[in-house]
Amino acid sequence: MESGNVLLASSAALQMRSGGARNNSTLVCAPVMADSVDKMVTNMDKAKREGADLVEIRLDSLKSFDPYEDLKTLIKECPLPTLVTYRPTWEGGQYDGDEKTRLDALRLAMEFGADYIDVELQVAHEFNDSIYGKKPEKFKLIVSSHNYLDTPSVEDLGNLVARIQATGADIVKIATTALEIIDVARVFQITVHSQVPIIAMVMGERGFLSRILSPKFGGFLTFGTIESGVVSAPGQPSMKDLLYLYNFRHIGPDTKVFGIIGKPVHHSKSPILYNEAFKSAGFNGVYVPLLVDDVSTFLQTYSSSDFAGFSCTIPHKEAALKCCDEVDPVAKSIGAVNCIVRRPSDGKLFGCNTDYVGAISAIEDGLRGSHNISNTANSPLAGKLFVVIGAGGAGKALAYGAKEKGARVVIANRTYDRARELSDIVGGDALSLADLENFHPEDGMILANTTSIGMQPKVDETPIPKHALRYYSLVFDAVYTPKMTRLLREAEESGAIIVTGLEMFIGQAYEQFERFTGLPAPKELFRKIMAKY
Ligand code: NAP
Numbered sequence: 001m002e003s004g005n006v007l008l009a010s011s012a013a014l015q016m017r018s019g020g021a022r023n024n025s026t027l028v029c030a031p032v033m034a035d036s037v038d039k040m041v042t043n044m045d046k047a048k049r050e051g052a053d054l055v056e057i058r059l060d061s062l063k064s065f066d067p068y069e070d071l072k073t074l075i076k077e078c079p080l081p082t083l084v085t086y087r088p089t090w091e092g093g094q095y096d097g098d099e100k101t102r103l104d105a106l107r108l109a110m111e112f113g114a115d116y117i118d119v120e121l122q123v124a125h126e127f128n129d130s131i132y133g134k135k136p137e138k139f140k141l142i143v144s145s146h147n148y149l150d151t152p153s154v155e156d157l158g159n160l161v162a163r164i165q166a167t168g169a170d171i172v173k174i175a176t177t178a179l180e181i182i183d184v185a186r187v188f189q190i191t192v193h194s195q196v197p198i199i200a201m202v203m204g205e206r207g208f209l210s211r212i213l214s215p216k217f218g219g220f221l222t223f224g225t226i227e228s229g230v231v232s233a234p235g236q237p238s239m240k241d242l243l244y245l246y247n248f249r250h251i252g253p254d255t256k257v258f259g260i261i262g263k264p265v266h267h268s269k270s271p272i273l274y275n276e277a278f279k280s281a282g283f284n285g286v287y288v289p290l291l292v293d294d295v296s297t298f299l300q301t302y303s304s305s306d307f308a309g310f311s312c313t314i315p316h317k318e319a320a321l322k323c324c325d326e327v328d329p330v331a332k333s334i335g336a337v338n339c340i341v342r343r344p345s346d347g348k349l350f351g352c353n354t355d356y357v358g359a360i361s362a363i364e365d366g367l368r369g370s371h372n373i374s375n376t377a378n379s380p381l382a383g384k385l386f387v388v389i390g391a392g393g394a395g396k397a398l399a400y401g402a403k404e405k406g407a408r409v410v411i412a413n414r415t416y417d418r419a420r421e422l423s424d425i426v427g428g429d430a431l432s433l434a435d436l437e438n439f440h441p442e443d444g445m446i447l448a449n450t451t452s453i454g455m456q457p458k459v460d461e462t463p464i465p466k467h468a469l470r471y472y473s474l475v476f477d478a479v480y481t482p483k484m485t486r487l488l489r490e491a492e493e494s495g496a497i498i499v500t501g502l503e504m505f506i507g508q509a510y511e512q513f514e515r516f517t518g519l520p521a522p523k524e525l526f527r528k529i530m531a532k533y
Contacts, residue, residue, distance in 0.1 A: 022249035024215035027053040029083060029223050030239055031232035033061035037070050041077045046226050048079040050239040054115065056223070058232055059086040059105060060095035067105040075112045083116035083142070084109040091120045092146050092233075103127055110139055116171070118142040124167035142199065143169035146233075151176035151183035151202060157190045165196055171220055173199040175233060178207035180293055182301040191217040203234045205266065206291050209259075211237055213286070215251045216306070222248075245271060247279055251286050257306055258516055259290040261298065261320065262313035266291075267456060267481045269533055270311055273509055274516075276529055283517050295319045299340075305347060309516045310340045314452060317393030324351035333425075334400045336393035339512045352515070355394055358507025360401035363446065363476050366499040382406030385442060387472075389433065389463045390450035391418040394478045398448045399426045407446070412436040414451070436464050440471040447491075448476040454485040466490040473497060480505050483533060506530055 087093020337351030409428030475491035480501030
């Protein structure tokens with residue numbers, strides 16, 4: 001087997017061919033899956049335009065395939081180095097023919113100049129023996145193993161890598177399945193200690209992290225799709241997201257990892273905001289969505305200084321507070337944190353709540369008729385009747401914040417006991433959600449929805465009937481996907497001032513950015529980015 005250095009040198013050559021400055025040697029590969037050779041050739045050109053380093057030709061996706069003619073065309077026409085894969089059904093692919101035909105086609109691909117061939121561990125010895133002494137100089141054999149059920153222990157993964165190495169593989173590829181996000185940590189451990197070039201991916205939404213952070217841990221290659229939704233394995237990001245959203249070329253061993261902990265989390269706009277802001281500030285960080293089931297085991301698993309800070313969203317803000325070593329007193333009163341920072345000096349976790357500042361400032365600005373974040377002593381909320389729908393993390397932040405500003409607070413919640421509990425803490429009143437419709441002791445009240453009612457995909461839902469909105473002078477909705485919820489639309493039609501969740505989002509993000517980076521937040525950039533949504 002050739003040494004890792006030789007392989008990295010060959011990666012560098014590939015990178016030179018693909019062009020562009022970069023801070024890591026991890027290749028970006030576009031899987032090309034199509035039912036015809038013509039479509040594949042079109043997609044290869046697109047892969048090059050989008051910035052891929054190489055293309056994976058998935059022969060098993062072709063409807064009809066003439067090995068001699070089609071391989072000659074595909075390899076000759078490809079504007080990028082090629083990785084040829086002919087995945088059988090028994091390893092998760094689409095080819096269900098005989099093995100001899102399949103392996104003959106792969107050998108032919110090598111003879112026609114494919115840069116890489118991927119063969120499955122089960123047939124790797126046989127395949128490698130058959131090409132012994134015939135391998136072109138630049139050619140590399142990838143031997144792969146796919147586990148669609150789970151991610152084994154570190155020990156078992158280590159043994160798997162050793163078995164793959166023993167076949168004479170130039171490059172090891174392991175793909176496992178994440179049942180929980182903590183599974184990915186084991187694959188990072190294997191990647192970082194691998195003595196051979198390794199492609200290590202964890203499939204599924206919970207494994208997404210493995211694809212983005214591959215260069216941080218020294219992975220040889222990651223996959224990025226050129227057609228949204230057309231993936232060769234579950235959880236693959238698009239090429240555009242890899243390169244432009246996650247700034248993949250700039251991720252290296254020293255890059256600090258930040259992310260949003262939530263469930264669900266795919267709708268979050270935070271990765272767009274923070275990654276763009278990191279780039280503009282020249283800060284060496286990457287911000288990723290983290291689909292977390294249990295926040296405590298997540299924080300225990302990703303406990304190194306590499307994982308420097310987290311935003312927290314549904315449903316983890318309260319559980320996250322209990323995991324912090326130190327909590328800001330305001331967050332403690334609210335009972336929820338939405339921002340966790342790892343202190344560089346001792347690695348301890350510090351939790352705080354920036355939702356409170358973001359939401360209340362946005363509502364005050366709405367009442368003042370301005371969109372400049374300001375903190376004047378006299379709040380326009382003083383003396384107002386402030387109705388909060390919801391008693392979760394955001395509800396607590398709004399209730400506590402409104403009370404601080406001198407408002408009279410009423411909490412309406414689906415689970416009445418939680419409304420009661422919160423209203424007792426802040427010194428207000430409680431309602432059940434069902435009673436909200438007929439609650440109108442006075443005109444000119446403020447309404448703040450802090451539940452996820454109306455959030456995508458259930459955009460037709462609203463927490464309160466339209467006719468009941470005429471008693472409110474301002475309506476705020478914490479939901480920001482979509483920006484204009486049904487609640488806000490109907491409130492505007494009823495003559496109320498409306499304040500979107502986007503304003504709260506921008507407000508809370510200012511403070512998180514400063515806590516994460518120690519740098520002043522690029523406020524104008526935040527507004528510009530979020531104006532697109
Ligand atoms: P959370 O802690 O899980 O609380 C959710 C609250 O919503 C609870 O009071 C829950 O009532 C209620 N709820 C959930 N589904 C409901 C339904 N179908 N019908 C009635 N009530 C329901 O969540 P969170 O962190 O506070 O977040 C809540 C919302 O605020 C989310 O949409 C989130 O995206 C948004 N948010 C926005 C920003 C921003 O910057 N714009 C910041 C933070 C949060 P029960 O007590 O009865 O379960």
